[in-house]
Amino acid sequence: MQAFLEPGSVAVIFPAAGTSRRFGGPQSKIFASLAGHPVWWHAAQRLRAFAEVGQIVIAIHPDDRPRWESEFSEAVSTLGIDLVDGGSERYESVLQAIARIDCASYIAVHDAARPLVPNADLQRLFVAAASHDAVMLATPVRGTIKRANVESIVQTTVDRSRLWEAQTPQLFRRQLLVDAYARWRGWPVTDDASLVERAGGKVHLVEGSPLNLKITSPDDLLLAEAIIQSR
Numbered sequence: 001m002q003a004f005l006e007p008g009s010v011a012v013i014f015p016a017a018g019t020s021r022r023f024g025g026p027q028s029k030i031f032a033s034l035a036g037h038p039v040w041w042h043a044a045q046r047l048r049a050f051a052e053v054g055q056i057v058i059a060i061h062p063d064d065r066p067r068w069e070s071e072f073s074e075a076v077s078t079l080g081i082d083l084v085d086g087g088s089e090r091y092e093s094v095l096q097a098i099a100r101i102d103c104a105s106y107i108a109v110h111d112a113a114r115p116l117v118p119n120a121d122l123q124r125l126f127v128a129a130a131s132h133d134a135v136m137l138a139t140p141v142r143g144t145i146k147r148a149n150v151e152s153i154v155q156t157t158v159d160r161s162r163l164w165e166a167q168t169p170q171l172f173r174r175q176l177l178v179d180a181y182a183r184w185r186g187w188p189v190t191d192d193a194s195l196v197e198r199a200g201g202k203v204h205l206v207e208g209s210p211l212n213l214k215i216t217s218p219d220d221l222l223l224a225e226a227i228i229q230s231r
């Protein structure tokens with residue numbers, strides 16, 4: 001008998017307080033229009049569609065609050081979203097959002113900049129979370145990986161056979177993530193799973209689609225638009 005997560009048992013955090021340095025442009029990339037909706041809306045709408053999802057908290061850049069509370073107020077209300085001010089680093093934004101979570105057995109963290117996470121991937125992630133305390137989407141590295149020196153001269157070709165590129169959502173039993181953050185002592189982190197790993201937790205990879213791309217540069221937005229138009 002397959003185990004499942006209780007409806008509403010997963011609180012979802014969307015880090016959305018970044019400054020989009022690599023994207024450039026006049027506004028945060030999460031506000032960029034994608035098929036007529038902002039990038040963040042696609043991400044939030046896809047997670048909200050799952051019964052397992054309860055509270056949703058978006059960590060926003062403080063400078064963006066007026067826009068969230070005006071232009072996006074209806075969508076925020078419709079999707080049942082709580083807004084908190086994020087921090088200067090992604091992990092700080094996640095910490096701020098964790099503090100806002102009311103009652104949830106699990107916490108999922110999903111980049112607001114990943115608008116196209118496939119429903120099938122989310123379904124498999126939720127199923128896996130019923131059997132493991134920490135799970136995350138990731139996609140096997142497909143290209144050849146080179147390690148270079150500071151002069152961009154290849155030093156070695158990396159064995160890619162067991163290399164995966166981390167994606168989100170990354171989903172944890174709530175206390176596991178809270179404890180991992182409590183043990184964190186300031187080393188740089190770019191994802192939440194690495195904190196759980198450092199705390200000795202086993203993080204189980206769930207293969208995800210390359211379609212779950214993160215909007216990092218303007219080209220990624222073009223790719224995302226093409227993906228949506230191809231549906």
Ligand SMILES: Nc1ccn([C@@H]2O[C@H](COP(=O)(O)OP(=O)(O)OP(=O)(O)O)[C@@H](O)[C@H]2O)c(=O)n1
Nearest residue numbers: 015016017018019020021022088089090112113
């Ligand atoms: N201090 C930060 C930094 C990032 N993020 C969020 O974390 C996700 C992944 O981060 P990234 O793609 O690196 O976004 P930016 O930090 O905005 O990008 P850049 O590094 O190019 O500035 C994004 O949804 C971003 O808004 C956040 O909430 N708080």
Ligand SMILES: C[C@](O)(CO)[C@H](O)COP(=O)(O)O
Nearest residue numbers: 090111166167168190191214
């Ligand atoms: C969390 C993440 O999307 C997993 O790949 C990635 O680590 C975010 O990194 P970034 O430096 O904030 O883009």
